[in-house]
Amino acid sequence: MHTILIAAQKGGAGKSTLAAHFGAMAERDGRTLLIDADPQGSLAFWYERRAAETPLLVKVGAGEIEETLDMARADGIAWTIIDSPPHNAPLIGSLMSRATVTIIPVRPGPFDLAAVGATLDMARKLKAPVACILNACPPITREAETTIVSEARGVLTDMGAPVLPGQVSQRASFSHALITGQAVTEFEPDGRAAREIDVMWTAVTQLARTFPRTA
Structure with missing residues (x-):
């Protein structure tokens, strides 16, 4: 089982949006479980409106995540995507240690x-695989990213952060x-947003498959 942790200690980074879209994409590659561990419950809000029966979703408290991951693995889940709560460094650190890779959404x-x-410091201390995604960016113009996005990419690179x-x-x-x-790949499959999500997922x-599957 591959476990993708989406984490950001600052709220409003777009974790739940990425989790929902990645969950819909992951289902194409195997049975997928979304874990909504954020007390705000945005991912569960999306799921309640979903007509499709997949991916699966469970909403859990911090103390239930480890058991939920164990059950998912035993049940043959191929991909687990965790929408983690912000402002909870101990929990995020614990989940990083178990995740195949941690994805950090960053607005520019x-x-x-x-x-x-x-x-990033937490991931380094734990030697946990991590990558940043530039999220909620101004749209690309003339096939080139805007200056603010380019500058943000440079800042992250200078920090030693892997950026997808x-x-x-x-x-x-x-x-x-x-x-x-829905995901944008379902709502508007030929749109630009769908293409961006497809490329990012x-x-x-590809990154997750370079690391061992999680136990």
């Missing part, structure tokens, strides 16, 4: 870039899809 702004350092290629842009289609319980899976 000064507050988000300042906050990412603590999560591409970006996830701020687009209305994400909101339209989420409110109907492909990069995540």
Whole structure:
């Protein structure tokens, strides 16, 4: 089983949005379980509106995650995606130790870039595989990322953070899809948002498959 932890110690980074879309994409590669461990419950909100029966989702408290992962593995789940709570460093550290890879969504702004350092430091101390995704970015213009995104990528690189290629842009289609319980790849499969998510999930899976499956 591959476990993808989506973590950010700052709220508002877009963890739940990525978890929902990655969950829908992961189901194509095998049985997938979404774990909503964020007390805000945004992922569960999306799932309640979803017509499709897959991926599976469970909403759990911090003390239930380890048991849920054990049960998922025993049940033959191929991909588990965890939407973790912000502001809970001990829990995030514990989950990092178990995850195949931790994905950190980062908006291209000064507050988000300042906050990412603590999560990266935690990953380094634990020697946990990690990668950043530039999320909620201004859309690409003329096939080139905007200056603010390029600058943010440079800041993360200078911090020693692995950054996945591409970006996830701020687009209305994400909101339209989420409110109907869909991913953009279902709501508007030929749209730009769908292409960005497809490219990003492909990069995540390629990275995850370079590491051993989680126990």
